[in-house]
Amino acid sequence: MIAEIGHFALILALVFACSGVIVSHLGAMANNEAIMQRTVGFSFAQFIMALASFAALMYSYIISDFSVLNVAANSHSLKPLLYKISGTWGNHEGSMLFWVLILTLFGAAVAFGKSLPLRFKARVLGVQSLLILGFLLFILLTSNPFERLLPAALEGNGLNPLLQDPGLAFHPPMLYMGYVGLSVAFSFSIAALIEGEITPMWARWVRPWTLVAWTFLTGGIALGSWWAYYELGWGGWWFWDPAENASFMPWLAATALLHSAIVVEKRDALKSWTILLAIVAFSLSLLGTFLIRSGVMTSVHAFAVDPERGIFILGFLAFVIGGAFSLYAWRAPKLAPSGLFGLVSRESALILNNILLSTFTAVVLIGTLYPLFYEASTGSQISVGPPFFEFGTRLLMTPLIVALGMAPILAWKRGRLSKAFQITIPAAIVALAVFVLTIWSDINGLIMTGLGLGLASWLVVAIFLDLAQKTQLFKTPSRAFKRLWNLPRATFGMHFAHFGLAIILFGITISEAWTSEKLAFMAPGQSEQVGPFTYQFDSVMPFAGPNYTGIRAQFTVIKDGVTIATLLPEDRVYTDPVTNTTEAGIYPLPSGDLYAVIGESGSGGRWSVRLYFKPFISGLWLGAGLMMIGGILSLSDRRLRLGAPAGKKQSAPKIQKPAKAEV
């Protein structure tokens, strides 16, 4: 009964989505306020129906209703409650329903807002409803989560054990919030293209939505990478797998969009490009969904593959993205820029940022799709490995970070490079010193390590110098704190995010360069030296969990005769379905992670084990966390500004220096 209610709610949502599409555009064409106002109601109704439908599915999971095919195929009565709940979105059908729920949630949030002009809002909601309509059709026609199983199964098949993990329970929702959040920027762009006008106000409306999506996407990617680090047991955290790239590309495009929208807002320039970026960012989200679910590529994310679904998503993809770009090709000539700015200015720095970030996006896209292209044209297989992506990253991120240190110091409209150089000299000296010292002292002597550390130090010092400049720390130190307090939150947001990038760079460089690793074949009682640590293999014990059995090894880590940690890596065998998973034993120290994995057993009671010391690897997740805080700070700034008078100059002090009036 509950499942039928869920199914019915989904059909009602489809009806409301249809109505939303038609009514909004009819109302806008007729310019009839009463009709346009209806769209708001339809958006709320879509959300309520999607919520009811999702709740029905979740309920079926919680009570383990195995007469629902989806529950029987993906759940098990003995599973812990958390994983029964997360099982709702841990499969293809449920995750698509979750996707629709978030689409409608963002639609309802836009509908709820009061700042948009009614006509524009109706257009936005019309486009959003069209996206919702497409996904609802996809679910109802090819992936119905409420399909019944008669007779009901006695027991479910269980959730893929790799997914039975707290990190992964929350990785998909966060990622989907990010992917789907970009739909708002998309809808705003299409609405603006239909209306044929983009104003600085447009950028102000679209930026917070992009920030929300970007913040969630950052969190989702970080969680996914953390999960890979401790669950896959290879000690790695990023593999340039198609699924990872699928989440990284929208993130890069969204990051570029965040920056280019500032130029639209401040200078009424770069409009056509920003619209394009907004379309591209969401298109890349859709592309990622397609790549992973259609079965066209292999990746660590194996959804049940169904060619029919692949064809449907491809058709929808072609319609949405192709339609958007056709509209763009038709309307772009109307988006002439009005604002001018000098070659050396904050605007130009943001353009440089966009060129580098979008080139990087293209590099990742080409690397991801090239194997497919190669196979289609030659019939044989090829894989594009990390060296390609890493080369692209170094080539493009080096100038990005150099520019990043100086850009916040440049003035809007017309800056002076000489002044920016002058202020950042100490940062350059520190960076150079770090570079030289690294090359000098490190026996590995890798130039890349020096470069990474130098760039990260450059960024950190440059951020400090910019803050010192803005608070006049060196001129009137006594009032600097008060000035710091009065800086706009968006400035803090920006610096937090940039500082996060520096920390990530530190984390990557240090952990790559100084990881000690040992692959050993050892018996309990033996010990191995890993860097400065002695890993003593104490024992291997069998144990049983709620729905798995396994072995747990115990390692004692000793440094200078002092026991500092006990690591308990596990090798689990889940019963339903029978799957092997490894759980790395990790102990984070301030200086780095102690990491142990237990592998296969061999002759003589010995086990193959992998032991690592990974210095400062937590910088990766710490940095991602700082980036998210940056996003949230920047968002909170916007909320404060909503109450401010709506004049253009006062309302857009985003990253501008507060001490100076705009020239």
Next chain:
Amino acid sequence: MQRFFPLLIVIFLVILFAYMLRDGRNPSEIKNVHVGEAIPQFSLTDISNTGEISDQSIRNEKTPILVNFFASWCVPCRAEHDNLMALANTHNVRILGIAYKDQPEDSRAFLEELGNPFYKYGGDIDGSVGFEWGVTGVPETFLIDSNGRVRYHHYGPIVGDALHTKILPQLEDLSQ
């Protein structure tokens, strides 16, 4: 004209995807180009004083053999070593060892420590032979029939029930 570029890219990608979604394509299958084919041309560095080893010397065997890529630095190779010893001693299978990207003295020490299951072994010090064979890592094992054709390719270590469910049945098929 530029404004049409994004659209053109999308059209190109849609055609590519549509083509790749056609029936009967399994993207997770790794095709080894050699299964069903004659073994590739190669010759190994003599590190064991067992004479020259090349594709020609395998063809001269006139009996089915296993070709095992191993390395002293490879931990899973240790895990499968007992099974290789059993194959050689209990099942009387001739196994040719190829030490992949390994120093000759390390390979010799490895076999001295764990026992030598190979009737012959040679060194692929720079990994070029592995490249010819299309190995993706070590250990990997190939089954070669008496005509010098690759009949089966095993990825990863022969551990667990792989010996009894994969390797031995394939060998039996060949000897019939």
